[in-house]
Amino acid sequence: MKSAMGYLNFNYAIILIIILCFPFCKTRSRSYGEPITLQRQNIKQFYKIAKIDSIGNVFVIYARKDSSVYKIVSTKSEENCERLLVGKSYPLLLNNLVQKTVDSHKVSRHAIPHLGGIMYYGAPIIFEPDSILDIYTALNLSGLCLK
Template sequence: MKKIIFILIATYILYSCGIKPKIIDGYNYRIVKIDSIENTYLIYAEKVNVKIKNTSIIKIVSAKVETKCKRKNLIIVDKNYKLDIYSLSPENLVSHNIRGITYNGTLIPFDKDYNIKKDLFIAKNLNGLCYKE
């Protein structure tokens, strides 16, 4: 009985101290730049835990849609967000043979900057420039 009480108390202490699994930390991204092309937002982001800033940037696309987004939910440059991202590139893509990827009816060209990955991503918790927690 004492062991069960000890385990329950230890679990409560760990949970209340806010100790989170390491997996959650891996999804934190810092917004580097926001741009747009035709009907699509281009959001440049980088993992928060990168050692040298601006060396491993990804490009996230989000359709320009009318949202009733509150000001506090708009994404802002230089702020950190937990983003659930997914690649739009086909598995057998040879990136040096194509200019970009089509998203939302628009060809999104790959950047010539070597620090930006030659891939395109979407984030399930972005709607336009509105961040959904």
């Protein structure tokens, strides 16, 4: 009987040690599949729509604010709404799509001059070296509809 009680106490002791050590266990795995956190920029500022183009299933919207031109992409949608109009100003929540670093290496257009653009839903979106070095999405835009 004593050996059975000793065996049970030993099992409880092992379980207790595992439970107490568990919070201190942590893995340090890195992979290239980690999500990229994009920073919001230019939160809810007004941009004047200068031009609207289309490439495949993507709208390319050129918007101005002060002396800067922003290239904004949005996937086409079939929503019924009042669409953006060239010459009008809208409050847009812009989010930069151009990743600046990968594994602490600079990969922006500024650091790698031959980087030509990005792919967005299968459409090549090209940088314009004279003026546009970043490409944005608008978090409050669906197609050409302001949400």
